[in-house]
Amino acid sequence: MRNQIASSEFRATCCEFLVRSFGAPTELWNLPLVRLTDELLSARIFVWPSGYENTRHEHNHWSVAGVLLHQIQILIFREGADIEPSVQFTGNAGDVGLLKSPCIHQIRNAANHAAVSFHVFETTEEEADAVEGLSDTVWHGDKVDRYRTGLRRRTELATVEMLRELPGNFAVPLLNRMFGLVGNSTKLAVARAVASFSPSIASEQLLELANAVDPKLSDNLAAIASRLKSLG
Numbered sequence: 001m002r003n004q005i006a007s008s009e010f011r012a013t014c015c016e017f018l019v020r021s022f023g024a025p026t027e028l029w030n031l032p033l034v035r036l037t038d039e040l041l042s043a044r045i046f047v048w049p050s051g052y053e054n055t056r057h058e059h060n061h062w063s064v065a066g067v068l069l070h071q072i073q074i075l076i077f078r079e080g081a082d083i084e085p086s087v088q089f090t091g092n093a094g095d096v097g098l099l100k101s102p103c104i105h106q107i108r109n110a111a112n113h114a115a116v117s118f119h120v121f122e123t124t125e126e127e128a129d130a131v132e133g134l135s136d137t138v139w140h141g142d143k144v145d146r147y148r149t150g151l152r153r154r155t156e157l158a159t160v161e162m163l164r165e166l167p168g169n170f171a172v173p174l175l176n177r178m179f180g181l182v183g184n185s186t187k188l189a190v191a192r193a194v195a196s197f198s199p200s201i202a203s204e205q206l207l208e209l210a211n212a213v214d215p216k217l218s219d220n221l222a223a224i225a226s227r228l229k230s231l232g
């Protein structure tokens with residue numbers, strides 16, 4: 001999995017999975033489960049909010065996690081009631097770690113930007129059939145959680161960031177596709193990312209955006225589009 005997490009192909013596949021999900025209307029959208037060919041494994045991409053930590057929990061089976069964007073901390077607790085973690089790891093982009101059950105843990109993103117990780121969970125047939133696909137999780141403490149707050153926009157912007165780090169042949173087609181599926185504020189972030197690969201495509205995107213926004217913004221966007229066009 002370490003090789004996968006580091007490879008542009010795998011990261012592009014994750015981005016493509018996320019971009020495809022943006023085809024769903026915002027009010028119906030949810031970060032979907034990743035379908036794997038092995039039914040006794042389940043996978044999810046998590047987009048962690050800044051300054052966030054989830055409730056302490058454990059899984060009944062092993063899980064493997066790899067960091068796709070920025071950094072997360074994994075806090076391990078000896079007992080559910082422990083206030084202080086007994087061990088703490090930092091996972092940077094590209095790092096992969098295994099959690100063997102039983103292991104009470106918590107994931108934290110202390111930074112002021114979202115972090116993204118890819119998780120594979122061992123599962124059972126009953127759990128694979130469960131709606132959430134994650135019924136092996138046992139929570140320690142109240143699950144008061146703001147994870148879902150702003151999840152779509154956070155995922156959109158994190159996807160743009162991940163795409164920006166990929167080679168242009170992976171990034172540009174996906175950014176282009178994404179431009180057609182997201183709202184105006186994310187379109188701007190998409191065009192900015194595209195500009196580093198292809199100023200001419202970014203120029204076309206900004207012109208399209210200029211036609212869709214307030215006239216006050218429209219002139220500025222059109223001016224930037226014109227400058228980008230001259231860069232070719």
Ligand SMILES: [Fe+2]
Pocket residue numbers: 057058059105
């Ligand atoms: Fe977990």
